[in-house]
Amino acid sequence: MGQTFEPYDPDQGLLLPPSLRDWLPEGHLAHFVSDTVDQLDLRPFSAKFERREDGRGSLAYHPAMVLKVLIYAYSTGVFSSRRIEAALSDSVALRYLAAGNQPGHRTIARFRAEHIEHFQAVFVQIVRIAQEAGLVKLGTLAIDGSKLKANASKHKAMSYGRMKEEERKLREEIRRITERARGIDEAEDREFGPDFRGDELPKELIRRQERIAKIREAKKRLEEQQKQEDEESGRGERMTKEGRGNMKRPNGVPPNKAQANFTDPESRIMKTGSGTFEQCYNAQIAVDAEERLIVAAHVTPCGADNGVLLTMIDAVRRNCRAMPRRVLADSGYKSENNFQELARRGIDGYVALGRGESSTNSASAKPLTRRMARKLRTLHGRIRYKQRKTLVEPVFGWIKQALGFRGFLVRGVRKVRGEWALVCLALNVKQMSQRLGWV
Numbered sequence: 001m002g003q004t005f006e007p008y009d010p011d012q013g014l015l016l017p018p019s020l021r022d023w024l025p026e027g028h029l030a031h032f033v034s035d036t037v038d039q040l041d042l043r044p045f046s047a048k049f050e051r052r053e054d055g056r057g058s059l060a061y062h063p064a065m066v067l068k069v070l071i072y073a074y075s076t077g078v079f080s081s082r083r084i085e086a087a088l089s090d091s092v093a094l095r096y097l098a099a100g101n102q103p104g105h106r107t108i109a110r111f112r113a114e115h116i117e118h119f120q121a122v123f124v125q126i127v128r129i130a131q132e133a134g135l136v137k138l139g140t141l142a143i144d145g146s147k148l149k150a151n152a153s154k155h156k157a158m159s160y161g162r163m164k165e166e167e168r169k170l171r172e173e174i175r176r177i178t179e180r181a182r183g184i185d186e187a188e189d190r191e192f193g194p195d196f197r198g199d200e201l202p203k204e205l206i207r208r209q210e211r212i213a214k215i216r217e218a219k220k221r222l223e224e225q226q227k228q229e230d231e232e233s234g235r236g237e238r239m240t241k242e243g244r245g246n247m248k249r250p251n252g253v254p255p256n257k258a259q260a261n262f263t264d265p266e267s268r269i270m271k272t273g274s275g276t277f278e279q280c281y282n283a284q285i286a287v288d289a290e291e292r293l294i295v296a297a298h299v300t301p302c303g304a305d306n307g308v309l310l311t312m313i314d315a316v317r318r319n320c321r322a323m324p325r326r327v328l329a330d331s332g333y334k335s336e337n338n339f340q341e342l343a344r345r346g347i348d349g350y351v352a353l354g355r356g357e358s359s360t361n362s363a364s365a366k367p368l369t370r371r372m373a374r375k376l377r378t379l380h381g382r383i384r385y386k387q388r389k390t391l392v393e394p395v396f397g398w399i400k401q402a403l404g405f406r407g408f409l410v411r412g413v414r415k416v417r418g419e420w421a422l423v424c425l426a427l428n429v430k431q432m433s434q435r436l437g438w439v
Helices: 029-037 043-050 063-075 081-090 092-098 105-114 116-132 160-192 203-233 235-241 309-320 336-344 367-377 379-391 393-402 413-435
Strands: 140-149 157-159 259-261 268-271 277-288 294-300 326-329 348-351
Touching (some): 029 063, 029 092, 029 413, 043 063, 063 092, 063 413, 081 105, 105 116, 105 413, 116 294, 116 309, 116 413, 140 309, 140 393, 277 393, 309 326, 348 379, 367 379, 393 413
Parallel strands (some): 140 326
Antiparallel strands (some): 140 277, 157 259, 268 277
16 A cells, blocks of 8 residues: 655754755845844944953843844844744744854843944945945935834823813812921921921822922923924024014913823824824935935934924935935925925935926915926936836835834834834845845
8 A cells, every 4th residue: 555645753853954945935034134143243232241351241142143032033023022022033044143052032122122223323334235236226205104003002192282281180289298298297396396297298299299300300201302393493593584573472482282191202293194193203315216225324313304304414425425316205304495405406306296396386485495396397307207216115115004103112302213124124135135036
């Protein structure tokens, strides 16, 4: 009788130890991640260990190993340190990249937190490798932003007007509690004598003092941010030139509706693409048209885009050591100043002016804005600008839908920028592996 099935014996021992590398197909993404990280300059990741010469303490995990694990995990949609730890047992690819090591979730999270600023340098190295491989040409660049949720609830936010009201109420409550406590102290002095110990603050007074301290800190942050924004925009000078001398609020004083969050003070309430308002950061990318790789990544706590266009172009110049020839952006980036800078730098810009504005030639419009309107009315201009949707919007789709990254795990704009660089470099590595024939 012939044999029906292939041999199957789960308890069969192996005569020779297996190689995990052989358990993955030759073109697997994990191989590309490993080979790419091996080419990177990782000295910033190991600098602190080089200073430890006394031999004390336990051995640390190699930075290259943890970085490979993080990049592969992020490129396959696994972001939580606990999920990465679990995958190190279940995933052959991660077991191969870890070479049998089993770092715990605390180690992974600590590595990510301690080196959060170094991910930007790794991102730049990845972009330059792609450039050397001919995957980045800087012929046409598309820039766009998307609101990603902060690691904070919008219900933990308070408006500036509410802060002023709460501060007034708390001051009054603290005054009443203090007077009541003073009255109790005087009565106890009369009953027990002046040497009786009664210096402990009432619990309700401590709680209110902590609340008023937090509110004052949040108010101060809002006022400092508003002052900086007013100075950068030249608000007082601009209104004087325009003949509008009466300002509704003095410079440096936020509107009553301005909000601050107590969990992540640097995040902001922003309107998302779905029309809801959430506690968010504004994540920006610049995508090269050649292979739709991200060549610059940035995060801002401001919901508006127009102040970021030149920042992104400057980042592209630093990362790629060259300027793009052509830039596409939606109407969020329009401004006369942006158009002037694009012209000064010799960049052919195609920036939408908003619904109906590209067809107007109002005499009140500024000269470069009118020129942009004329350019967008031409057949060549319409064809050029139409490329934007096919270049940058699919990349955000890959990040949010394919990878599933819709919100940050860290707090504070400095850390958020580092995590965004990690997300973008992981996606770039995945795209590069496909373009270079690895997958």
